[in-house]
Amino acid sequence: MEYPSKLIEQAVEEISKLPGIGKKTALRLALYLLKESEDQTLALSHALNELRQNIRYCKYCHNISDDEICNICVSHRRDKSIICVVEDTRDVMAIENTSQYTGLYHVLGGVISPIEGVGPSDLNIDALVNRVKDSHGAVKEVIFALSSTMEGDTTTFYLTKKLKEYEVKLSTIARGIPIGGELEYADEITLGRSILSRTAYAKD
Amino acid sequence: MEYPSKLIEQAVEEISKLPGIGKKTALRLALYLLKESEDQTLALSHALNELRQNIRYCKYCHNISDDEICNICVSHRRDKSIICVVEDTRDVMAIENTSQYTGLYHVLGGVISPIEGVGPSDLNIDALVNRVKDSHGAVKEVIFALSSTMEGDTTTFYLTKKLKEYEVKLSTIARGIPIGGELEYADEITLGRSILSRTAYAKD
Structure with missing residues (x-):
């Protein structure tokens, strides 16, 4: 496509580098900005500049x-024995947003993906291992809440x-039929897993 | 939604002012930029700054x-007697892109839309009238190629x-069934218009 001006061509070039924007x-978007x-x-x-240049990450x-x-890490109301x-x-x-979790987090910054060239060393994995090791037992549980994809599972x-x-309980978030989901529309793998990982009713 | 940082909140705020971006x-998009x-x-x-601050419009x-x-206006190969x-x-x-038109253009910068508060004075309408008037008959035809909406028609x-x-031929682009379009899927108004504006076959 031929653009009427170098400035607009450059702007379109840069904006269209963003994911999902052709x-x-x-x-x-460029013409919208010109009108405003x-x-x-x-x-x-x-x-955008401020974000990119001054962003910090919790140590x-x-x-x-x-x-x-x-x-979250600084709060006294969070349970420091659990890391998600x-x-x-x-x-x-x-x-x-669920308000169901009161522990701490650990943000990996991605998942291992050989196809996209992301290896363990590109992620905050050593930092997680050190957190568990250096806690000397204070961290009692690590919950894995990664996507249920090949990369997430890997x-x-x-x-x-x-x-x-290490002396730490490892767990993963429950997989199963979503609340409000109908059985007939669930995929086989999810349905199969939901039967294998069934939860026992507490009798009393 | 609560954001983990003021910088990211600000960036999200500004980016989501763009049309069609929630x-x-x-x-x-903000997290993508942080990764790149x-x-x-x-x-x-x-x-974006260059575009907004240095953009110029053809006089x-x-x-x-x-x-x-x-x-286009400067080119010697364009037919200066037609304005689209x-x-x-x-x-x-x-x-x-169609390579079917060799005349000049006139960009209004919008259409009259009382709902959006756009009146004739917000558009390059006087400039168009002056172009026709000041040409003293050199402009022979003005083609209207505006959207076929209420605002466009107005x-x-x-x-x-x-x-x-003024002594100038006024015309509008043809409305009808798109090339390759099937009659049964055309809306009634377009189909009706395409019959009323039928084109005669040249006999020879």
Whole structure:
């Protein structure tokens, strides 16, 4: 496609590098910015620069943070004996939204994926092992909350092998039929797993 | 939703002001930028600033341009007796892609839309009337190529009224069944219009 101006071509080029945004959408966004006030564009580019240049990560859990230690790790109301291992910040936000978890987190920053060239050394794995080791038994449980994909399962497997030697309970979040989900629409693997991992009713 | 950092909240806030991008997508884009190199973010924000601050519009057709007069208006190979009126730059690009049109353009910068608060004075309408008037008959035809919506039709109607007094042929692009379109799937209004505006076969 030929653009009427180098400036717009450059902007489209850069915007369309973002995931899920093609050239047509990029052009639509660029023209939108041209119609809106100059301040809006400046605020956007300033926010992006600030984010990229000044972002910090919690030195314990590696979650995005404004300070050296994040709000969760610093809080006295969190149970410091449980660590929930997740892929990225969005997973922390999703679990926090449930209000069902009061322990700490550990953000890996991805999952092991040979296809995308992500190996164990690219992730915050050593930091997790050190957290467990250096706690000298204070960390009692590590919960794996990674995606139920090949990469997620590989990462969980790798981590269980690394953590096996320490006195710590390892667990993974439950897989099964979602609440409100109908059996007939569930895939076979999920349904099969939900039968194998059935929960016993407490009799009393 | 609670964000783990002010910087990410600000970035999500600004990104989600873009049309068609919600908070979840904005967060995904922000996290993507954090994973990629700092250079990419800087290049993106630089391109946006450059675009917004240095963009120019052709003084004749008001299309986006690098120079005072755009490539199309300056070209000796374009037929200067025909002006095609369009809403924005994307329409110019779409028509140029067809390679079927050799005249000039006039970019209105929008269509009349009382709901969105866009009146005739917000568009490059006076400039169009002056182009026709000041040509002293050199402009022989004005083609309206606006969207076939209520706003587009209103704008076309307004423009025809404004241009009626000049010695210039007014026309509008053909409406009908798209090439390759099947009759049974066409909407009634388009199909009805395509019968009323039928084209006679040339006999020879």
